[in-house]
Amino acid sequence: xxxxxxxxxxxxxxxxxxxxxxxxxxxxxxxxxxxxxxxxxxxxxxxxxxxxxxxxxxxxxxxxxxxxxxxxxxxxxxxxxxxxxxxxxxxxxxxxxxxxxxxxxxxxxxxxxxxxxxxxxxxxxxxxxxxxxxxxxxxxxxxxxxxxxxxxxxxxxxxxxxxxxxxxxxxxxxxxxxxxxxxxxxxxxxxxxxxxxxxxxxxxxxxxxxxxxxxxxxxxxxxxxxxxxxxxxxxxxxxxxxxxxxxxxxxxxxxxxxxxxxxxxxxxxxxxxxxxxxxxxxxxxxxxxxxxxxxxxxxxxxxxxxxxxxxxxxxxxxxxxxxxxxxxxxxxxxxxxxxxxxxxxxxxxxxxxxx
Amino acid sequence: xxxxxxxxxxxxxxxxxxxxxxxxxxxxxxxxxxxxxxxxxxxxxxxxxxxxxxxxxxxxxxxxxxxxxxxxxxxxxxxxxxxxxxxxxxxxxxxxxxxxxxxxxxxxxxxxxxxxxxxxxxxxxxxxxxxxxxxxxxxxxxxxxxxxxxxxxxxxxxxxxxx
Numbered sequence: 001x002x003x004x005x006x007x008x009x010x011x012x013x014x015x016x017x018x019x020x021x022x023x024x025x026x027x028x029x030x031x032x033x034x035x036x037x038x039x040x041x042x043x044x045x046x047x048x049x050x051x052x053x054x055x056x057x058x059x060x061x062x063x064x065x066x067x068x069x070x071x072x073x074x075x076x077x078x079x080x081x082x083x084x085x086x087x088x089x090x091x092x093x094x095x096x097x098x099x100x101x102x103x104x105x106x107x108x109x110x111x112x113x114x115x116x117x118x119x120x121x122x123x124x125x126x127x128x129x130x131x132x133x134x135x136x137x138x139x140x141x142x143x144x145x146x147x148x149x150x151x152x153x154x155x156x157x158x159x160x161x162x163x164x165x166x167x168x169x170x171x172x173x174x175x176x177x178x179x180x181x182x183x184x185x186x187x188x189x190x191x192x193x194x195x196x197x198x199x200x201x202x203x204x205x206x207x208x209x210x211x212x213x214x215x216x217x218x219x220x221x222x223x224x225x226x227x228x229x230x231x232x233x234x235x236x237x238x239x240x241x242x243x244x245x246x247x248x249x250x251x252x253x254x255x256x257x258x259x260x261x262x263x264x265x266x267x268x269x270x271x272x273x274x275x276x277x278x279x280x281x282x283x284x285x286x287x288x289x290x291x292x293x294x295x296x297x298x299x300x301x302x303x304x305x306x307x308x309x310x311x312x313x314x315x316x317x318x319x320x321x322x323x324x325x326x327x328x329x330x331x332x333x334x335x336x337x338x339x340x341x342x343x344x345x346x347x348x349x350x351x352x353x354x355x
Numbered sequence: 356x357x358x359x360x361x362x363x364x365x366x367x368x369x370x371x372x373x374x375x376x377x378x379x380x381x382x383x384x385x386x387x388x389x390x391x392x393x394x395x396x397x398x399x400x401x402x403x404x405x406x407x408x409x410x411x412x413x414x415x416x417x418x419x420x421x422x423x424x425x426x427x428x429x430x431x432x433x434x435x436x437x438x439x440x441x442x443x444x445x446x447x448x449x450x451x452x453x454x455x456x457x458x459x460x461x462x463x464x465x466x467x468x469x470x471x472x473x474x475x476x477x478x479x480x481x482x483x484x485x486x487x488x489x490x491x492x493x494x495x496x497x498x499x500x501x502x503x504x505x506x507x508x509x510x511x512x513x514x515x516x517x518x
Binding site for chain 2: 056057312314316
């Protein structure tokens with residue numbers, strides 16, 4: 001690899017100031033991750049339509065390119081060349097800043113997510129806190145969109161989604177408290193390393209209720225079916241993004257799917273051992289890469305959770321609003337608190353992952 | 356008490372939700388039922404009642420004898436017939452119009468015809484582009500009949516034993 005790079009390029013690289021070299025490396029990493037997420041999102045829409053199609057006995061998109069794989073690009077091009085309509089009585093500035101406020105946290109959170117043992121853009125100690133604070137930021141985009149649109153439907157959608165996100169944020173936070181108790185660190189890489197050793201060491205098993213609560217809260221947090229009252233097309237048209245079109249709408253769409261990928265990645269990191277291999281101790285597989293912990297395994301786990309998102313969407317009808325609130329406040333929060341207490345006892349008696 | 360406890364465990368184990376997920380997952384692996392329409396088509400009966408046609412005898416003579424039974428039986432009043440004596444002394448239609456917008460494709464005209472002249476073919480993919488094209492004139496009906504005679508006679512033969 002090194003031999004392929006001509007000597008003058010190496011010399012030039014070494015002559016650059018330390019700061020500039022660091023900036024270049026980090027910017028390249030950020031660019032690579034961002035492009036990767038955007039491509040993932042593009043194909044997640046395709047994946048979603050295929051999965052839901054199959055579950056309904058249909059084929060799904062198959063017209064654009066082989067197997068319909070060109071469909072995401074056709075959609076993106078369509079959205080890019082459409083006009084962005086700004087309602088006359090809207091607050092123009094807030095109206096246009098809202099999509100950005102929802103996409104930025106969804107992308108920025110990836111800075112602390114370890115994609116493999118070596119690769120993480122920013123290996124900060126308080127990674128979990130960073131994740132919690134940034135995912136909470138996403139709700140501002142939705143509230144501002146609903147407010148700035150000057151539409152009753154958009155405003156109702158924003159109010160619903162804000163109340164819902166706030167409710168489930170708490171259960172989610174408590175579930176993560178359980179993870180940090182088990183992992184003993186706030187650093188995401190550290191949490192993954194605490195799960196090393198094979199499938200039975202994953203936090204999924206001692207923290208099963210917390211895992212379920214976390215994933216369901218994640219579905220609610222991203223406003224996905226069956227918790228998509230914020231969109232509720234039968235009641236409030238499309239919720240907070242009724243008035244959005246063209247690129248502005250595309251950014252909301254991107255943010256929603258980027259959040260889904262993010263929740264999937266976080267669930268894999270917190271409960272399924274991140275980049276750890278499913279076949280860790282299976283010696284009969286030989287030296288196959290399947291036994292090695294790698295980015296491949298994180299991607300596979302993310303894909304599984306994305307499938308679960310679509311599976312839930314294809315299966316369940318939308319929750320009624322008061323049922324959502326009941327589930328969040330009266331079921332999930334007590335369960336998480338109970339399990340955290342139980343975990344404290346387990347840690348005290350040194351059983352489970354604390355042995 | 357026991358049933359309340361049972362309900363509680365049923366709820367906490369998410370039993371009903373798993374059942375729903377199982378149903379969708381089973382369907383996920385089932386074959387798709389979609390028919391890719393222009394490339395694939397569903398089977399069609401030889402009794403299909405689509406676009407109308409007027410038939411001829413194999414020697415080229417028009418079957419229609421202007422008896423006007425079809426005009427009389429048509430429940431939608433879609434058929435208009437005018438008749439006169441032709442050059443060879445036979446009774447022939449001078450006008451035979453079917454308004455496709457009025458027609459309800461019931462097939463009574465075909466049933467009533469004593470000489471199997473008016474038929475409804477299995478052609479169902481046709482369209483109109485300008486006002487007036489919905490009127491099937493005698494010339495158009497005969498043209499359809501000439502073009503699809505092979506198919507029409509085959510369909511008639513297949514249906515003959517049930518008549």
